[in-house]
Amino acid sequence: MSEAGTTSWRQSHAALAFLHDIRSQGGLFSQGFRFALSGGFVALVYLATTTVLHSVLGVPFQIALAIGFAVGMAVHFTLQRLFVWRHPGQFALPAHHQAARYLPMAGVQYGVTALSTARLPGLLGVPAEMVYVPTMLVVAAINFAVFRGRVFHPGSPAEETCGE
DSSP: OOHHHHHHHHHHHHHHHHHHHHHHOOSHHHHHHHHHHHHHHHHHHHHHHHHIIIIITOOOHHHHHHHHHHHHHHHHHHHIIIIITOOSSOBSSOHHHHHHHHHHHHHHHHHHHHHHHHHHHHHHTOOHHHHHHHHHHHHHHHHHHHIIIIISOBOOGGGGGGOO
């Protein structure tokens, strides 16, 4: 293997080792880091899906946007379960109960974001982006707390029979 190939392999191995280490940590900081990392990845998936469908495949934008949102939500839910909120034991809720709590949260997030970006810029006299970014930060913080405590929380020893 060439020196460049060896360096590339070592960097890839180091990145995978880092992700494994951060995935196995259970503390609030580690969960927050994984939450932010997965959110960034999901944003890229959403953007790429919507862009490729519209710009490359010619799908009308609103349809591409809806498909991109659905793909993004599926990736987000999966990452929340397998990467962000990974527990040594089992979750308190099985996947279908988590989804039943997750989907309304996603709908509320979308609704709050749409409403705030539709109404507040005109009321405050600022561009939509000036409302969008703070709204997303507040919504993300609320989602983190709700996901951590009510959706993807670990089971207690008495609840382990409810797991998957």
